[in-house]
Amino acid sequence: MRRDETSQGQTNQGQRLHPLWIPxxxxxxxxxxxxxxxxxxxxxxxxxSMFTRIxxxxxxxxxxxxxxxxIFKWINFRYSFSGDELRVNEGRxxxxxxxxxxxxxxxxxxxxxxxxxxxxxxxxTLDTAASSSDSSIKLECIKxxxxxxxxxxxxxxxxxxxxxxxxxGSEEWAEEPILQEDKKLHYQIRSKEIVFAAFTSMSxxxxxxxxxxxxxxxxxxxxxxxxxxxxxxxxxxxxxFILFAILVLLVISLIFGLIxxxxxxxxxxxxxxxERIFVxxxxxxxxxxxxxxxxxxxxxxxxxxxxxxxGIVGVELVCAGAYGDEKVESTMLFPFISERRAxxxxxxxxxxxxxEEGMRKLPKQALYVKLMRPSYFWLIASAVLFYFWIExxxxxxxxxxxxxxxxxxxxxxxxxGLFHPFVQMRSGSFSVEMVIAEKKRxxxxxxxxxxxxxxxxxxxxxIATRGTPVHFASIQDVPLEEAYEYYDWYQKRPxxxxxIEQGPxxxx
Numbered sequence: 001m002r003r004d005e006t007s008q009g010q011t012n013q014g015q016r017l018h019p020l021w022i023p024x025x026x027x028x029x030x031x032x033x034x035x036x037x038x039x040x041x042x043x044x045x046x047x048x049s050m051f052t053r054i055x056x057x058x059x060x061x062x063x064x065x066x067x068x069x070x071i072f073k074w075i076n077f078r079y080s081f082s083g084d085e086l087r088v089n090e091g092r093x094x095x096x097x098x099x100x101x102x103x104x105x106x107x108x109x110x111x112x113x114x115x116x117x118x119x120x121x122x123x124x125t126l127d128t129a130a131s132s133s134d135s136s137i138k139l140e141c142i143k144x145x146x147x148x149x150x151x152x153x154x155x156x157x158x159x160x161x162x163x164x165x166x167x168x169g170s171e172e173w174a175e176e177p178i179l180q181e182d183k184k185l186h187y188q189i190r191s192k193e194i195v196f197a198a199f200t201s202m203s204x205x206x207x208x209x210x211x212x213x214x215x216x217x218x219x220x221x222x223x224x225x226x227x228x229x230x231x232x233x234x235x236x237x238x239x240x241f242i243l244f245a246i247l248v249l250l251v252i253s254l255i256f257g258l259i260x261x262x263x264x265x266x267x268x269x270x271x272x273x274x275e276r277i278f279v280x281x282x283x284x285x286x287x288x289x290x291x292x293x294x295x296x297x298x299x300x301x302x303x304x305x306x307x308x309x310x311g312i313v314g315v316e317l318v319c320a321g322a323y324g325d326e327k328v329e330s331t332m333l334f335p336f337i338s339e340r341r342a343x344x345x346x347x348x349x350x351x352x353x354x355x356e357e358g359m360r361k362l363p364k365q366a367l368y369v370k371l372m373r374p375s376y377f378w379l380i381a382s383a384v385l386f387y388f389w390i391e392x393x394x395x396x397x398x399x400x401x402x403x404x405x406x407x408x409x410x411x412x413x414x415x416x417g418l419f420h421p422f423v424q425m426r427s428g429s430f431s432v433e434m435v436i437a438e439k440k441r442x443x444x445x446x447x448x449x450x451x452x453x454x455x456x457x458x459x460x461x462x463i464a465t466r467g468t469p470v471h472f473a474s475i476q477d478v479p480l481e482e483a484y485e486y487y488d489w490y491q492k493r494p495x496x497x498x499x500i501e502q503g504p505x506x507x508x
Contacts, residue, residue, distance in 0.1 A: 014078030014089060018121055021141035022074050024113075029066045033059060069093070079139060081153055086126070088137060100137065102157045104128045107319070109289035110147055117286070122147045126154075151290070158275075182273055186348050187334065189268035193312070197336040198261040199254060200306040265335055272349055277317075279333070295319050297465040298437040298473070299346065299353050303339070305430050313339045315346070318435075318471045353436055359415035359424055365456040366414070366477035370407040373452060378403055406430060416461070416475055416482075418489055423463065427475045435473040441465055445490040447483045459483045 030037070040055045069092040078089045086105070088098040107127040116122060124139040124147045139150070266283040277291040298318040307313070315334040333349065334342055347354045382396040406429040413432045417424045423442070426434035444464040453459055461483045462474040 014080040014087070015142070015146070017074060017077055017139070018119075018141040018143065019074075020116075020119055020121065022070060024115065024141060025070045025074075026067065027115075029063065029070070033063060079137075081150075084157060086137070098137070100126075100128055102154055103161065105154055106292060106295055107290060108151050108154060110151075110287065112144075112282075112286040112288075114284035116141065117284075120144050124150055126150075155276075183271040183278060184273070185269060185271050186345055187268075187270040187337075189265060189335075193336055193338075194262055194265060195258065196307075196310055196312055197265070198258040200304070200310060200312065201257060201261065268335065270333065270349060277333070277349060291317060291319060293350060293352075296350060296353075297441040298435055298471060299333075299350070300473075301339075301342070301434040301436075303428075303432045307336065308432065311339050312336050313342055315342050317350075318465050352438060354422070355436065356417060356419040356422065356424060359417040359426065360482065362411060362414050362477055363479060365479075366458060367408070367411045369452055369456055369458055369477050370411055371404060373407075375400075375403050411477075414475055414477075416478060418485060420489075423486065423489075425461070425463070425473050425475045433473075435463075437463060437465055437473070439490065442490060443470065445487055447480075447487060449480070453477065457481075461486060 036055070036059045040052055040059055073090070073092045076089060076091050076095050080087050081102075084102050086100040086102060088100070090096055090098070105126050105128055109125040109127070110122050111125065112122040120143060121141050122144050124142065126137040126139070128136065139147070263283045263285075265281055267286070268281040269279070271278040271280075272293075275293055277293060278288070279291070280286065280288045296317050296319055300316045300318060302314045302316065303312070304314075313334075314332070314336055316331045317333050319331055334345070337345075343355050378396075378400055381399060385392060385396055410427060410429040413429070414427045415424075416426070421439040422436060423439070424434060424436050426432065442463050443466045444462075446462040446464070447459050448462070449459045457480050458477045459480045460474055460476045461478045462472060463486075465471045465473075
């Protein structure tokens with residue numbers, strides 16, 4: 001691609017989306033209307049009633065409206081870059097103009113659908129870090145070289161602004177992007193990690209509702225109740241057939257989970273340069289995104305119940321930007337990785353963050369408070385159980401034992417540590433979460449105390465980072481004196497009396 005011509009064309013006239021955006025969008029529209037189309041045009045096509053004819057006309061009119069609006073949307077959509085500004089013209093029947101300063105763009109994400117790959121197209125999402133629903137700008141179905149030009153243009157602007165701020169100069173900003181960036185590869189996902197992730201995730205159970213949904217849809221078209229009933233009677237005759245059927249379903253579910261995990265996270269890799277993190281993933285549909293290191297507010301380690309047994313964690317970044325109404329994938333650094341490997345890689349990717357050992361555990365008084373804290377969930381569930389299903393009374397004590405067990409696990413896993421200039425907090429029972437935050441990234445430190453905690457000299461410590469939206473991390477039943485240490489550390493002043501928020505007895 002001739003970058004000079006592209007830049008000039010975008011600046012003066014604006015760039016349209018690729019014409020293939022129209023058929024791709026039509027396919028999406030047909031997908032949304034798939035069930036009404038099948039129901040009214042195929043299932044009831046033999047002898048349609050008046051209602052069916054009206055429904056067919058309605059579906060046809062809706063599709064016609066969507067088709068016309070998509071064409072107008074493509075005609076009206078244009079984007080261009082001019083100096084330090086992105087200009088977007090959009091709208092279907094009513095045109096709208098948007099002007100976005102490049103300094104407000106916090107992240108760039110590239111997502112290549114498998115239908116776009118043969119045509120060399122991709123989708124670029126620009127995150128403006130705003131809190132509104134339209135905070136992200138999507139450039140769908142543009143050429144890959146144009147997408148790379150957009151990334152280079154924004155990166156060059158940032159570098160030039162930094163030079164101007166450092167030198168306090170007034171030099172003219174050049175629009176020619178930097179074509180090459182020195183990147184260092186830190187992480188490539190291993191086959192073993194994909195296998196462990198697939199077998200320890202809930203995706204292995206996703207096949208069950210899909211099968212039931214398929215059978216339900218099939219039963220609307222064909223009469224399969226008799227076949228299903230005969231198959232059930234045949235399988236339920238002996239325990240051998242039951243176990244065999246369960247085993248077959250389990251194997252199919254595991255294979256299904258493995259395939260979906262591989263297609264989603266295959267080719268996952270993490271690269272960095274001095275200022276940014278570059279992440280790629282996907283086999284059929286590929287996704288690429290960048291994260292500015294100075295926008296990372298905190299790091300979060302998550303261990304689910306099953307993955308905890310294999311030492312696998314997920315590492316997420318709490319950033320200052322989010323993709324508006326889009327799914328926030330840009331916060332994921334390592335989706336599933338060995339905890340030991342993640343601990344070693346984190347300082348390489350983000351030198352300002354590291355994991356320290358020797359976190360403080362909660363005192364025994366914390367266990368007493370956790371066990372004494374009333375569970376309104378158990379009380380309400382027991383009341384409903386005894387009122388409607390008194391014969392199932394034994395479920396109530398089982399539920400109580402489970403709640404007590406989870407609170408004990410939470411006590412064992414909870415911990416905190418003050419490591420200048422970092423703070424680490426860990427808590428959770430079924431899923432354990434550890435947050436690492438740097439002092440200058442923390443927006444607020446709060447201490448609260450319920451009446452029950454006050455009796456034992458305990459409190460709840462909460463920190464809030466500057467992410468979008470604001471991310472809160474808290475740990476319950478910390479000794480009050482230790483909580484004061486965090487407050488004084490954050491305030492940079494000698495220990496003094498702090499007003500503690502009083503509240504009712506906390507419950508779960």
